[in-house]
Amino acid sequence: xxxxxxxxxxxxxxxxxxxxxxxxxxxxxxxxxxxxxxxxxxxxxxxxxxxxxxxxxxxxxxxxxxxxxxxxxxxxxxxxxxxxxxxxxxxxxxxxxxxxxxxxxxxxxxxxxxxxxxxxxxxxxxxxxxxxxxxxxxxxxxxxxxxxxxxxxxxxxxxxxxxxxxxxxxxxxxxxxxxxxxxxxxxxxxxxxxxxxxxxxxxxxxxxxxxxxxxxxxxxxxxxxxxxxxxxxxxxxxxxxxxxxxxxxxxxxxxxxxxxxxxxxxxxxxxxxxxxxxxxxxxxxxxxx
DNA sequence: GTTACGACCTGCGAGC
DNA sequence: TGCTCGCAGGTCGTAA
Numbered sequence: 001x002x003x004x005x006x007x008x009x010x011x012x013x014x015x016x017x018x019x020x021x022x023x024x025x026x027x028x029x030x031x032x033x034x035x036x037x038x039x040x041x042x043x044x045x046x047x048x049x050x051x052x053x054x055x056x057x058x059x060x061x062x063x064x065x066x067x068x069x070x071x072x073x074x075x076x077x078x079x080x081x082x083x084x085x086x087x088x089x090x091x092x093x094x095x096x097x098x099x100x101x102x103x104x105x106x107x108x109x110x111x112x113x114x115x116x117x118x119x120x121x122x123x124x125x126x127x128x129x130x131x132x133x134x135x136x137x138x139x140x141x142x143x144x145x146x147x148x149x150x151x152x153x154x155x156x157x158x159x160x161x162x163x164x165x166x167x168x169x170x171x172x173x174x175x176x177x178x179x180x181x182x183x184x185x186x187x188x189x190x191x192x193x194x195x196x197x198x199x200x201x202x203x204x205x206x207x208x209x210x211x212x213x214x215x216x217x218x219x220x221x222x223x224x225x226x227x228x229x230x231x232x233x234x235x236x237x238x239x240x241x242x243x244x245x246x247x248x249x250x251x252x253x254x255x256x257x258x259x260x261x262x263x264x265x266x267x268x269x270x271x272x273x274x275x276x277x278x279x280x281x282x283x284x285x286x287x288x289x
Numbered sequence: 290g291t292t293a294c295g296a297c298c299t300g301c302g303a304g305c
Numbered sequence: 306t307g308c309t310c311g312c313a314g315g316t317c318g319t320a321a
Contacts (some may be wrong), residue, residue: 001315061315061316076316077315078314078315078316079298079313079315080298080313113298114298114299114300115297115298115314117299117316118315164292171315173315173316180314181315270294270314272312272313273312273313
């Protein structure tokens with residue numbers, strides 16, 4: 001499942017293979033993949049024709065290819081999205097949704113997405129703070145911890161003002177972006193914080209520690225090419241990451257905690273799962289789980 | 290304004 | 306063997 005490190009790996013790959021190239025043709029093979037493009041599939045393809053990719057950028061899990069007309073091709077991988085750079089004669093992937101070819105006749109860019117939670121759309125670039133430009137759908141997304149302009153103090157103040165559970169808060173992309181279910185569980189395990197801890201009960205030190213661990217775990221994952229459990233996450237060359245071997249919490253139900261040896265548990269959380277150590281991450285008092 | 294929750298979607302494995 | 310059901314989970318719209 002692509003979270004910040006996985007998206008960054010893909011961004012780097014696309015930047016290497018696609019920057020400076022001009023799009024010749026675009027095929028939309030599944031209209032849902034461009035559902036967020038207001039003009040529909042035909043307009044999507046028409047507007048990309050002849051556009052040159054200036055740069056490839058990212059904020060949190062959103063990625064965009066800045067084009068030479070003040071617009072951007074916004075790409076979100078959702079849960080199962082992949083962007084692959086393939087030879088022109090490559091066999092199309094079973095779940096290929098969008099395919100772009102380039103005027104130089106080189107490798108094509110494939111957007112592949114089994115569950116179609118991801119998608120592509122063209123949006124105008126909007127100027128935000130620090131003189132940066134982001135696509136309109138990304139304006140409300142908070143900066144991620146790898147962003148040089150990320151403000152830790154603002155995060156610490158913001159999370160302590162909220163009235164919710166800590167895991168809900170760090171999954172809220174308007175407070176801090178890039179964290180998904182896997183890295184949320186890993187960060188909370190490292191910080192020894194229970195996922196249901198009320199945010200307004202967090203001390204400054206706890207909030208700061210959590211942020212440091214969230215940042216660190218994503219940096220480590222990035223260094224190893226991201227987390228991969230199966231073929232649903234790969235880089236632009238179709239290769240999997242290795243960070244799943246380093247996970248301490250996510251998916252480890254029934255296994256001993258790497259810190260204290262207690263048996264890890266899985267609990268229902270917001271229609272999904274949360275993994276924790278029952279000893280290291282004790283349930284806060286008077287909290288229903 | 291803030292928070293919680295369901296819907297969207299497809300492949301896979303478990304259970305019958 | 307084939308069918309049904311639950312699960313995986315990021316984002317958005319809607320309800321409270």
